[in-house]
Amino acid sequence: MTYTAGIIGTGGIAGMGILGMHDEERIGREKITASHAGGFDAQAEIDLVAGADVEAAKLERFGEAWGIDPDRRYVGHEAMLESESLDVVSVCTPSSLHHRHVVDAARSAADPELIWCEKPIATDVTAAREMVDVCAETGTELVVNHSFRFTDKLRRLRTLVQEERLLGDPQSVTMQFRMELLRNATHLLDTLVYLLDARAETVSGHITGENEAVKSLEAGTQVDDAGGGGFVVMDDSTFVTVDCTIPRDSSSMTLQFIGSEGKLYLNNDDGEWRYWRLEDGEHVEEPLPGIDGAWTWEDDYERAFSNAAAHVVDVLEGRAANRSTGEEATRSLEIIIGLYLSHHTGGQVEIPLPRPLRDVRVTSW
Numbered sequence: 001m002t003y004t005a006g007i008i009g010t011g012g013i014a015g016m017g018i019l020g021m022h023d024e025e026r027i028g029r030e031k032i033t034a035s036h037a038g039g040f041d042a043q044a045e046i047d048l049v050a051g052a053d054v055e056a057a058k059l060e061r062f063g064e065a066w067g068i069d070p071d072r073r074y075v076g077h078e079a080m081l082e083s084e085s086l087d088v089v090s091v092c093t094p095s096s097l098h099h100r101h102v103v104d105a106a107r108s109a110a111d112p113e114l115i116w117c118e119k120p121i122a123t124d125v126t127a128a129r130e131m132v133d134v135c136a137e138t139g140t141e142l143v144v145n146h147s148f149r150f151t152d153k154l155r156r157l158r159t160l161v162q163e164e165r166l167l168g169d170p171q172s173v174t175m176q177f178r179m180e181l182l183r184n185a186t187h188l189l190d191t192l193v194y195l196l197d198a199r200a201e202t203v204s205g206h207i208t209g210e211n212e213a214v215k216s217l218e219a220g221t222q223v224d225d226a227g228g229g230g231f232v233v234m235d236d237s238t239f240v241t242v243d244c245t246i247p248r249d250s251s252s253m254t255l256q257f258i259g260s261e262g263k264l265y266l267n268n269d270d271g272e273w274r275y276w277r278l279e280d281g282e283h284v285e286e287p288l289p290g291i292d293g294a295w296t297w298e299d300d301y302e303r304a305f306s307n308a309a310a311h312v313v314d315v316l317e318g319r320a321a322n323r324s325t326g327e328e329a330t331r332s333l334e335i336i337i338g339l340y341l342s343h344h345t346g347g348q349v350e351i352p353l354p355r356p357l358r359d360v361r362v363t364s365w
Contacts, residue, residue, distance in 0.1 A: 006050035009093035010062035039309030052080035081108035099127035121329040125358035132326035144329035167259025178251035179227030182364035189332035205230035205339030225364035
């Protein structure tokens with residue numbers, strides 16, 4: 001069976017390149033395979049048939065690059081959702097627009113079975129919850145593109161931690177990644193909640209106010225999103241320290257887990273994953289079972305989008321349960337919003353956030 005797909009938002013992650021990740025001369029001028037459109041293109045079962053954007057010039061460039069019929073290029077998402085019957089809708093707009101576009105798509109005449117939404121799920125927790133609720137009401141599967149979940153090595157590592165208890169009981173995690181919290185740290189924090197299968201209970205945070213994308217990447221748009229960090233206590237009692245204050249050029253995405261039966265060091269930027277088993281009070285280094293080498297941006301991340309699109313097909317055909325739900329995506333958002341709230345109130349924040357705290361919005365791209 002072949003499924004039809006449409007994309008709302010035809011820039012960066014949709015398939016035309018992202019500041020800080022791709023060569024500037026390629027961005028907006030040629031198709032980038034590590035993208036939603038690239039994921040669809042890698043699957044014989046999915047046809048990308050339509051696209052929508054508020055910027056006509058961007059829409060035309062995208063349509064030409066990815067071979068979308070000119071009659072199915074829509075200025076404004078409403079026109080696409082009114083005119084098309086779609087199995088899948090990708091939402092690739094700025095994160096502040098995710099709520100509107102997911103809700104509109106779920107309730108639209110296009111009647112998609114599945115929405116593949118970019119991360120972070122939203123810019124406030126109330127919006128994220130409503131997205132989840134509306135998709136449940138309309139029978140629409142919501143898959144959030146925390147792309148690390150769609151890499152083979154991280155999936156295997158979760159099995160080792162959760163099912164084979166590689167670490168025993170997790171006790172402490174130390175994490176570092178580049179600024180900003182919503183734009184980038186959502187990957188780091190989703191990796192945390194994915195591997196631990198846990199939710200935050202208490203958050204204490206510090207926000208630097210620095211935004212690398214506006215300054216060094218010349219993104220041009222001022223937003224609230226900034227560098228920051230703090231500590232988090234999870235509902236399984238794991239104590240987590242988070243540092244996302246460092247510029248891209250000098251940072252490394254690192255996570256160190258310490259458990260009752262071993263420890264784990266993951267450095268994705270430098271390509272180093274190491275594991276030590278605790279035996280008679282000594283840590284003994286061993287290979288990670290079933291994992292060949294370390295995770296890399298060049299290989300694993302590049303393949304994450306085709307893997308995610310393949311997972312979309314598996315979900316549509318009933319062969320797999322959703323691996324990256326809106327409920328789970330909200331767990332990382334709660335931590336990020338908690339860090340901001342803690343900084344600005346000068347106190348610790350308890351999760352789940354009560355109203356009106358879950359209405360607090362942090363603008364990002």
